[in-house]
Amino acid sequence: MNLIILFEKDFITENKVRLKDRRLKHVLTVHRAKLGDTLRVGLINGKMGKGMIIKLNEEEMEMEVELSEPNPPPLNxxxxxxxxxxxxxxxxxxxxxxxxxxxxxxxxxxxxxxxxxxxxxxxxxxxxxxxxxxxxxxxxxxxxxxxxxxxxxxxxxxxxxxxxxxxxxxxxxxxxxxxxxxxxxxxxxxxxxxxxxxxxxxxxxxxxxxxxxxxxxxxxxxxxxxxxxxxxxxx
Known part of the structure; x- marks a missing residue:
């Protein structure tokens, strides 16, 4: 998972998301991330950016996200x-x-x-x-x-x-x-x-x-x- 795809339902505030599904499992087992780490994220059909982990355990992860980067151009x-x-x-x-x-x-x-x-x-x-x-x-x-x-x-x-x-x-x-x-x-x-x-x-x-x-x-x-x-x- 080179990019964590976010959905509108993940947002608990304007710039904060909470994840509990397979994305959380991937972060824990593959990225082996910890509190304070920054991951690549992107809003479905929207912009990309970074998410800093502010809460992380076996049940859920919360990130503060900043989405300001464009997507790569599509193949022609x-x-x-x-x-x-x-x-x-x-x-x-x-x-x-x-x-x-x-x-x-x-x-x-x-x-x-x-x-x-x-x-x-x-x-x-x-x-x-x-x-x-x-x-x-x-x-x-x-x-x-x-x-x-x-x-x-x-x-x-x-x-x-x-x-x-x-x-x-x-x-x-x-x-x-x-x-x-x-x-x-x-x-x-x-x-x-x-x-x-x-x-x-x-x-x-x-x-x-x-x-x-x-x-x-x-x-x-x-x-x-x-x-x-x-x-x-x-x-």
């Missing part, structure tokens, strides 16, 4: 992600949140197993929990927006044109000769398919809307591996 990209395996989605949400992506569309495609949509990982509380873990890691307080889309064709035909407007639209696909571009300066909309990739029909629809199809080379990577590799190349 948005993600269109075919629903992966639920266990992988948890890691992906954490990782892309850590990297600074602020808009994520989780979409249904032909190769996405129907059972995935019943996973509790897609529930609002679960997505929120994994976003918080990503923010804590990346020292950021601004939550991404995650939208779950279960109809592929209407999404691509009706909404994608507005979503990709002003961005370079890129779809990663293992069966493609064009190499992924490197170190670009413009905003990006990145589309990633499920395990096995998009089917040809889906690729054709994305291309018609303005996506360019690129590959990472001969090796086929898992989705959770491909995303940071592609973003590393792009930015």
């Amino acid at each position: 990209a948005q993600l269109v992600l075919a629903m992966p395996r639920p266990k992988a989605l948890k890691r992906i949400v954490q990782d892309v949140t850590t990297m600074g992506i602020k808009k994520i569309y989780i979409i249904k495609t032909w190769r996405v197993e129907k059972s995935f949509w019943n996973s509790p990982v897609l529930e609002e509380d679960s997505l929120f929990e994994n976003m918080i873990l990503g923010l804590e890691q990346g020292k950021d307080t601004i939550l991404p927006e995650i939208e779950v889309v279960k109809l592929f064709k209407p999404f691509v035909e009706d909404r994608i044109p507005d979503i990709i407007k002003g961005t370079r639209a890129i779809v990663a696909h293992p069966v493609q000769d064009t190499e992924c571009p490197r170190s670009i300066k413009e905003p990006v909309t990145l589309a990633i398919g499920p395990e096995g990739g998009f089917i040809p029909y889906e690729i054709d629809m994305l291309v018609k809307q303005g996506f360019e199809v690129v590959s990472l080379g001969e090796r086929i990577l898992r989705v959770e591996t491909a995303i940071p590799v592609i973003l590393g190349r792009l930015f």
Whole structure:
């Protein structure tokens, strides 16, 4: 936990917070903090700063906080992600949140197993929990927006044109000769398919809307591996 995320409910006065949950446990067992220590804190969707511990025991911690620092700039990209395996989605949400992506569309495609949509990982509380873990890691307080889309064709035909407007639209696909571009300066909309990739029909629809199809080379990577590799190349 590189940043302790604070919520409005934590404040007991204008500049004093009280914590009793897993954040307290982390401070005690990982930071091994003591009275008078200063920790990095940030208000959810607000500014960051420092919190000085003024009370600490096994039941609760109180800090005087000063929040005046801006967040790091977001990554200049948005993600269109075919629903992966639920266990992988948890890691992906954490990782892309850590990297600074602020808009994520989780979409249904032909190769996405129907059972995935019943996973509790897609529930609002679960997505929120994994976003918080990503923010804590990346020292950021601004939550991404995650939208779950279960109809592929209407999404691509009706909404994608507005979503990709002003961005370079890129779809990663293992069966493609064009190499992924490197170190670009413009905003990006990145589309990633499920395990096995998009089917040809889906690729054709994305291309018609303005996506360019690129590959990472001969090796086929898992989705959770491909995303940071592609973003590393792009930015």
